[in-house]
Amino acid sequence: MGRTLRPNSVHFERGVGPIDNHNTRKPKILIADDSEMNRSILADMLWDEYDIIEAEDGEKAVEVLKKHESDIDLLLLDIVMPNMDGFEVLEVMNQNHWIDDVPVIMISSETASTHVERAYALGCTDFISRPFDILVVHRRVNNTILLYGKQKKLVGLLADQIYEKEQQSLMMIEILSNIVEFRNGESGLHVRHVRVLTEMLLDHLIKKTDRYGLSHNDILLISNASALHDIGKISIPSEILNKPGRLTAEEFETMKSHTVIGGQMMDDLPDYQNEPLVQVAKDICRWHHERYDGRGYPDGLKGEFIPIAAQIVALADVYDALTSVRVYKPAYSHEKAIQMITEGECGVFNPLLLECLMEIADTLPEQINNSAVTGQIELRSIAEELRHHEELSASERTLQLLEHERMKFSFFAAMSQEIQFEYTVNPPMASLNAWGADRLDLKETVMDPVHSPEVLKIISQESMDGLVRALRSTTPAQPVVRYECILNIQDEPRWTRIIARATWSSDEPPKYTGAIGKATDIHESRMKLEMLEREATHDPLTGLLNHAAARKQIQARLEDHPKGHFALAILDLDYFKSANDTYGHMFGDQVLKYLANKLRESIRGNDVAARVGGDEFLIFLEYKGEAAPVIQRIFYSLTSGSYENFPISISMGVCLTDRVGMNYETVFHAADQALYAVKRSGRGNFRLYTPNLQDKLSVSAISPIDAAENTVNDKVEKGD
Amino acid sequence: MTLQECYTELGGNYNDVISRLRSERLVTKFVVKFLDDDSCALLLQSMEAENYGEAFRAAHTIKGVCQNLGFTKLYEISNQLNEALRNGLSPEAPALAEDVKAEYQRTVTTIKAFKESAGL
Numbered sequence: 088m089g090r091t092l093r094p095n096s097v098h099f100e101r102g103v104g105p106i107d108n109h110n111t112r113k114p115k116i117l118i119a120d121d122s123e124m125n126r127s128i129l130a131d132m133l134w135d136e137y138d139i140i141e142a143e144d145g146e147k148a149v150e151v152l153k154k155h156e157s158d159i160d161l162l163l164l165d166i167v168m169p170n171m172d173g174f175e176v177l178e179v180m181n182q183n184h185w186i187d188d189v190p191v192i193m194i195s196s197e198t199a200s201t202h203v204e205r206a207y208a209l210g211c212t213d214f215i216s217r218p219f220d221i222l223v224v225h226r227r228v229n230n231t232i233l234l235y236g237k238q239k240k241l242v243g244l245l246a247d248q249i250y251e252k253e254q255q256s257l258m259m260i261e262i263l264s265n266i267v268e269f270r271n272g273e274s275g276l277h278v279r280h281v282r283v284l285t286e287m288l289l290d291h292l293i294k295k296t297d298r299y300g301l302s303h304n305d306i307l308l309i310s311n312a313s314a315l316h317d318i319g320k321i322s323i324p325s326e327i328l329n330k331p332g333r334l335t336a337e338e339f340e341t342m343k344s345h346t347v348i349g350g351q352m353m354d355d356l357p358d359y360q361n362e363p364l365v366q367v368a369k370d371i372c373r374w375h376h377e378r379y380d381g382r383g384y385p386d387g388l389k390g391e392f393i394p395i396a397a398q399i400v401a402l403a404d405v406y407d408a409l410t411s412v413r414v415y416k417p418a419y420s421h422e423k424a425i426q427m428i429t430e431g432e433c434g435v436f437n438p439l440l441l442e443c444l445m446e447i448a449d450t451l452p453e454q455i456n457n458s459a460v461t462g463q464i465e466l467r468s469i470a471e472e473l474r475h476h477e478e479l480s481a482s483e484r485t486l487q488l489l490e491h492e493r494m495k496f497s498f499f500a501a502m503s504q505e506i507q508f509e510y511t512v513n514p515p516m517a518s519l520n521a522w523g524a525d526r527l528d529l530k531e532t533v534m535d536p537v538h539s540p541e542v543l544k545i546i547s548q549e550s551m552d553g554l555v556r557a558l559r560s561t562t563p564a565q566p567v568v569r570y571e572c573i574l575n576i577q578d579e580p581r582w583t584r585i586i587a588r589a590t591w592s593s594d595e596p597p598k599y600t601g602a603i604g605k606a607t608d609i610h611e612s613r614m615k616l617e618m619l620e621r622e623a624t625h626d627p628l629t630g631l632l633n634h635a636a637a638r639k640q641i642q643a644r645l646e647d648h649p650k651g652h653f654a655l656a657i658l659d660l661d662y663f664k665s666a667n668d669t670y671g672h673m674f675g676d677q678v679l680k681y682l683a684n685k686l687r688e689s690i691r692g693n694d695v696a697a698r699v700g701g702d703e704f705l706i707f708l709e710y711k712g713e714a715a716p717v718i719q720r721i722f723y724s725l726t727s728g729s730y731e732n733f734p735i736s737i738s739m740g741v742c743l744t745d746r747v748g749m750n751y752e753t754v755f756h757a758a759d760q761a762l763y764a765v766k767r768s769g770r771g772n773f774r775l776y777t778p779n780l781q782d783k784l785s786v787s788a789i790s791p792i793d794a795a796e797n798t799v800n801d802k803v804e805k806g807d
Numbered sequence: 808m809t810l811q812e813c814y815t816e817l818g819g820n821y822n823d824v825i826s827r828l829r830s831e832r833l834v835t836k837f838v839v840k841f842l843d844d845d846s847c848a849l850l851l852q853s854m855e856a857e858n859y860g861e862a863f864r865a866a867h868t869i870k871g872v873c874q875n876l877g878f879t880k881l882y883e884i885s886n887q888l889n890e891a892l893r894n895g896l897s898p899e900a901p902a903l904a905e906d907v908k909a910e911y912q913r914t915v916t917t918i919k920a921f922k923e924s925a926g927l
Contacts, residue, residue: 122868167867218874220827
């Protein structure tokens with residue numbers, strides 16, 4: 088139905104934003120700057136995507152805005168200009184409400200915060216400081232135009248839809264009411280007059296009282312429904328309806344029935360019983376001839392039992408009937424009508440409504456005369472008001488909030504001593520906060536940072552790849568990445584923790600669009616942690632691992648290499664107690680250190696050497712082929728010397744994982760038993776654990792050694 | 808003389824301007840265009856006529872242009888002059904204006920030489 092009333096093309100073009108207003112039209116940018124050079128640099132950056140208009144000072148800019156206001160999509164505005172400066176231009180734009188429709192980006196080298204604040208307070212959208220970067224200008228211009236464009240388009244569409252819908256329902260109501268009026272022989276204006284009067288009375292009423300709890304929406308509803316007040320007359324015979332003379336009592340009863348019939352008609356609408364419009368219309372139809380003193384018809388309702396909608400329409404109906412020509416009477420003057428109503432010649436009305444009528448009486452005739460077009464104007468103004476209101480809330484407020492957030496962000500970014508960054512994949516570019524840029528000795532904007540040589544001087548290719556991989560493998564639901572790596576900050580390698588949040592588009596499937604994040608220097612704490620870790624795992628005297636740490640490492644290796652061949656040796660410094668007793672503890676410590684060094688020297692990189700406690704040490708090693716030669720070599724190298732005439736003699740018990748399996752505790756226990764056996768048999772020797780060693784130990788605590796061990800032992804003893 | 812040499816000669820920051828404006832062609836165009844800029848003449852006239860508001864704006868324009876083109880040296884001096892004129896005439900302004908004039912002429916001479924050697 089709507090289509091036949093409104094051609095499609097018109098419908099779809101309305102309210103579409105500036106960007107695709109006409110498919111081929113480029114957005115138009117006004118550049119206001121007094122320097123021709125500066126204008127042409129900007130124009131050169133933007134001409135291929137935008138239509139450029141130039142203004143050489145504030146006055147010219149205002150002139151252009153006056154002429155092309157609805158056409159300008161963006162104003163790039165300098166501050167310092169002759170005749171009229173940038174702030175004055177903004178003021179003029181505010182006075183004329185142009186600022187609602189034309190976004191302004193200030194470009195200036197005046198970056199004093201008072202200037203910036205004043206510009207924002209005057210409604211400027213963005214601020215670009217000189218010297219500007221072509222990409223930054225492009226991006227900001229583009230963003231601003233897109234933002235405004237989309238918003239205008241949405242608001243336009245919404246307003247259009249509401250306008251369309253309202254217009255259609257109002258039209259239907261008017262068609263119906265006009266049918267009734269036509270039968271009545273009236274001009275069709277009565278419906279409009281009643282509508283205007285109803286609305287005026289209601290508008291005034293809510294200023295005086297909130298007793299009836301009426302909203303702006305209710306007023307619209309009642310006004311619209313008022314058009315239906317006489318709909319019941321459709322079933323009154325036209326002889327009675329149009330009888331010029333006085334009605335008989337019987338005829339009058341028939342006439343009066345239009346109220347009940349109208350109410351019934353609303354009741355009989357099958358599908359719309361819950362529609363507010365229908366409910367209000369029912370009240371109005373049935374009760375618009377009731378009177379405040381209960382002497383009206385059809386039900387004789389009294390006072391506030393009569394719904395307020397019906398009370399108001401009744402008053403409006405009476406006034407318009409009095410001031411219009413009827414078959415049975417001439418038109419009375421406005422003054423006469425008011426007088427007749429207030430004197431109660433047409434029945435008693437709500438005193439409050441009479442007050443309202445009196446107070447708006449002066450404006451009534453004019454308003455009613457205008458009512459032929461008022462309906463249309465009214466509707467348009469609703470749509471316009473909505474459009475304007477929406478724009479204020481969406482553009483100014485949102486942008487102000489956005490700006491506030493940005494200010495807050497940059498303030499905190501400047502305060503905090505950390506590197507903050509924002510990265511976009513397209514265009515490939517990173518922005519740093521000022522502090523971060525300074526710290527890293529980079530520009531605040533870095534193009535293609537992933538491949539930039541300057542950036543790769545700071546972060547290794549490997550770390551960069553790792554970071555990018557980590558970011559790309561996030562999901563929109565879990566976008567945060569923690570990444571620790573070394574950055575070369577001012578030529579010094581520093582441990583740094585990067586916490587970044589990948590940004591994903593809202594497309595389906597979402598696209599990775601970049602990241603925001605910060606880098607914190609954790610060098611000191613990391614170093615401290617490493618030191619603490621070292622302290623916790625190492626024996627302070629000898630610098631070897633302590634037992635707990637050694638056990639952990641060994642267990643890990645056993646688990647990681649279940650098929651490996653490992654040997655664990657526990658060794659004990661013979662006669663250590665006598666060294667302590669004879670030469671003192673300082674000397675004893677020196678001996679322990681000496682032995683620890685020997686241990687360190689005699690093992691390979693992956694082997695483990697540790698101080699178990701006291702004068703007891705531990706060696707854990709992996710061997711290939713025969714274990715015996717390796718162990719023998721170590722034993723020999725440890726016992727081959729003396730420390731300041733104190734001969735180093737050790738006892739050593741060894742266990743091979745081949746013999747007892749890969750459980751650390753078992754291996755350790757077995758080696759300990761072998762050591763015990765050596766000590767029992769005279770010290771200065773070493774033994775390999777064999778399963779039957781344990782049996783025999785339990786019997787005699789002395790160690791008969793199996794054939795293989797004997798061989799080894801012999802050799803060792805020979806070397807001794 | 809290359810554009811880079813021209814920048815070195817006039818005390819500008821070539822790398823900076825290239826990184827911002829992205830194109831040697833564009834920078835060359837504007838550098839040459841700088842010769843047509845009459846802000847310096849306006850500045851000197853305004854100083855002469857004791858119209859310090861106009862002089863402030865002219866200095867501001869020179870400063871802005873130099874900032875955009877990365878003419879560091881001239882920018883610095885014109886910036887000082889700009890500040891010296893912000894609230895009308897100050898004692899150091901006339902000397903600074905002379906400095907701007909001298910530096911401006913040096914810059915122009917360099918650009919002219921560049922223009923000629925580039926055959927523009």
